[in-house]
Amino acid sequence: MWLAGNRIRVVVFLFCYWLLINYLVFFSPITFFHGPDTGLVQDVEFIASEMDSPVDLPQAHWQPLSLPDDWDKNQRQVEQVWYRASVAVAEPGDDIWAVYLPLVAHNAAVFINGVWVGQGGPFGEPSSRQQNTPLLFSFSPALLLPGENQIDIRVQTSFHAQGFLDAFYLAPESRLKEAYAWKYFVRVDLVRWVTMAMYLMSAIVFAFWLARPQDSIYGLFSLELFLWATHNLNLFVTEIPVSARLWEAMTMSSLGWTVIAMIFFNHRYVGERNAGVEKFILIFAALGVGIFFLPDIGSILHIGYGIWDSFLIVFGCYAIFHLLKAYVRRLDSDIFLMLLAGVPILVFGFHDILLVNHFLDRRDGLIIQYSAIPAVLLFSWFLIRRFVRSINRAEHLADTLEQRVRTKQQELQSQYEKFQSVQEEGLLLKERERIMRDMHDGIGGQLVSVISLLQEQRGGVYKKVREKVQHSLTDLRLVIDSLDPLLSDLPTLLGMMRVRLVDQLEAANITLEWAVTELPEMKNMSPRRSLHIMRIVQESIANSIKHAQSEKIMLATGVIGAENRQVYVDMVDY
Template sequence: MRWRGNKTVGLAALFIFWFGLNYFTLHSPLTLFQAPNVESIQKVEYVASAATSPAALKRANWSPQLLPDSWNKNHPDVEQIWYRSHLFYEPSSDELLGLYIPSVSHNAALYINGVWVGHGGPFNKPLSRHHNEPLLFSFSPQLLHVGENRIDIRVATTFHDQGFLSELYFAPVTQLMDAYQLKYFVRVELIRWVTVALFLMGCITFSFWLARPQDTIYLILSMIMMVWGTHNFNLFVTNIPFSTPIWEALIMGTLGWAVILIVLFIQHYIGERNKRVESLLFVLAILGIGIFFLPTLEAVLHIGYRMWDVSLIIIGLYAEFLLLKEYWRAPKRDIYFMLFLGALMLVFGLHDILLVNHLIDRQEGLITQYAILPTLLFFSWLIVYRFVSSIKRAEFLAANLEQRVKVKKEALQLQFEKVKVMEQQQLLAQERERIMRDMHDGIGGHLVSVITLLQAHKGDVFKKIREKAEHSLTDLRFVIDSLDPVQYELPTLLGTMRMHLQDQLDAAKIELEWAVTDLPEIPDMSPHRCLHIMRIVQEAFTNSIKHARCQTMKLMTGVVELDAPHAFIDIIDYGKGFNLAINRELSQGRGVKNMHHRAEQMGAILQIDSSNEGTRVRLLVALELSKG
């Protein structure tokens, strides 16, 4: 809900701004420029005449006129008017004098006492255009007489109802300069530089597009800049290179295309492209070309100012609506800012349309160019921001990629090692399988058969042979078992051994107490270590069965902490025991020696304790891999 609240507040602020701007721009007279601090000339006489010099006006019929004079209202059907004013001059200094015309449409020339002082530009067609440019004529005081002087101003317009002359200011140039320069800077100089900047930015953006043709938005933005830059020519090009109708068509066309492109830009930016609207805009843009083919200037201005400009306002409203919709869907700051700029453009655009259609005082001048400036700056910033963000994202991804590659590499390494282990196990299993096949009806089977056969025969020799055969069979079993990864679990290994030992124990009438417990996994188990453990345990049992004369034995496992945790296997007999120092046969016999040797080989500890209560053989296997 808080979200929605913020959205509503945001929109309320936008509409307040919109209406405020609308009021101050359209409903209160817009006086952007301070008039010079001298009295203005308002009362003049005029005569509508095509004369090219004041000398031709001797017999003219002059009528009074108040300045500013908008021809559309006062003299709708003329294309040139001569204005005359009488000045009283009292020489005070040799200072340069000036006549300042803040606004004229389209061209003016100044004559003092019948002498030509200067003009905005040539009067022949195409007429020089100064509708956006203040004029300041400066002249020597020697041109004036003491007392009354006659000033004649020739004003011509390209199209009859566009003619206009503002109030005039007569004073020493120094007093007029500030007002003139400020207005000239804001109206002309600034716009000229902005136009240069627009073309430059347009070129840069266009090169962006060349580098990434899939990003159409760069192309659109560069076109907006170029097209608007061209449109700006209207504001500072005074001597146009071709005829006025074509020039007007160009200015109107570029305005329309810029607006259409802006809508396209917004659609692309939001990512919501309405194909139907796009087609409609395309058709409109094509129709815009039609303006160039209109037969007369009147037709150009009529179609342009009425139909073309009004349709542009509608397109502009649609763009604003798009932005509003997007903002309502996801209130983002960039869209919000665009909404403000859109409102600015719409109001300023409306102002200019009203102005060219004589509904607003022509003296105020065109202002849309000042709305397009922040808009284009913002668009450019957006694009640069996008560009920088994508570079940042690419950098982040690249950095991340390195990290991801590292992680993957480690995982692969691990996987590889696992596979290696599995391959080894597989090989082992295959090898085991092969040996098993060999054993199946081969040596193992034969040994079993031999033992079974020998069981039927009494006698020492047979017994000895049988013992040997049984020993061989046990050995064989150990070798095969050691290849089985299941046996790497120490309790299972011991359990399997028990099965094999059971016959021997039964024969010797020895009871076995079994006390195997859960044990942690022995690290680094291998067939090699497996075999060592089995042989040590087997040897311990064999010794006890042979020599201890016991009735009970015990096998016990557990974990004991020495310097590190060790698993222990105790083989205990409760027999007569032996003195390690005295019983050379046992303690130094091959069996015990072998046990020690094997323990050493597998890095285990073997402890043998014997007393007259029995013997304990303890095998200790480390549960942690030794470092280094």
């Protein structure tokens, strides 16, 4: 990206971007609304009157005027004015005709040749608020006369400085409807849809905040959306449920609170809070409640437009400066996008403040509501992305925790199994010790006694019996040795066996050559296997003594293969 990593380029780009937005808004505004090409009426007469019908109006004291008529600039200190125009119609024809009012503040009723053809809404207190709504009143061509026709328009406003009537159109409806429909869509329908979407998004984000109350930016953004949407109600709600004074106070204060919520949101999203600024604007927000207690609309408009809105411009400039400073330090693309969305909000807001204070042509209309579209989409995307990332992190942590729990569970299971094995081995050990003790003290003792008795006897039979008993005692000792868990490795067993066989080998005049070496651990050794091995060795030695007539016996051990998986015992007599 051309701007990536270059602070000077970013600042220059944003400055040019700000200049471009200002140029398009103030010096070369883009015109979205083009009036119909026929039926324009600008030259009228007017009179200030509280009458409800043109038949009650006086015929004198009418003053000429060229529309548009801004009551504040023309210093009209009344809340209702009648306008009258004389329009020549050559031939009405059979088509439906209409009167198109592009802009009126706040309410209007139209009469053709003294016959009422329509009005924006109810008159009185509070009056219907049509200041952002184009009006189109259709009527039968039978009301028109060939030649001159009189058009009377009654305009009523909630406060005299807000009154306004733009040039209007009288023509067949088919020639007026396209311009009316387009302006109604942009000024009313689009704003209504955006506002409803903001309320919906506010509810969704509020639900996110309820799910994550520790993340305050969701609550702040939900509040910001709600306040901004509430401010937009003034643009399309025509029949207000409260007095005009309270409605103006609500419209004024909600805009200020929106800016304040936006600053709090920016501080927390960027991660750079300013406690002093937040404390000051909170005090300012609290003072905004006082707008509701002002005695009349004039006071609300004077304080709201003159003082309240001036501070909002300062706050808006601070918000942009704060984001710019944060971006220069961190070069965060999210902050850059926030600046792109924030600059139009500031410029459009400044435009609207100048407009409501009558420094700009009121026919331009309010435009800050349109800056909400990219801003709301951007910030909503930010927060939804943030929420999704939080869910993904939580799921990742949950998976990691689950894996750790599973590992610990396996470790505990393994430890438990080892513990069980140790317990079982302990029980077996005790049982082996008991058996070994019983065999040694019981059977072993009896065999030793038998051998002692037989040694006192002479004769070949006694000698053979004594040898058999001696052999049985040796075998018993082998069994006892095989049960000893401390003698579970093969070299140790053979060493114990060597001690048992020394007397037998010496009696046969056989020399034992010992070549038993260290062997790897044999995990499959058991008392049964140990006994089998010792008996095999014992039988081999016995056979050698009896039949080989050898003088030497060599007993050796070793391993076969590079991986030491096989162990051998080798006995050689010669």
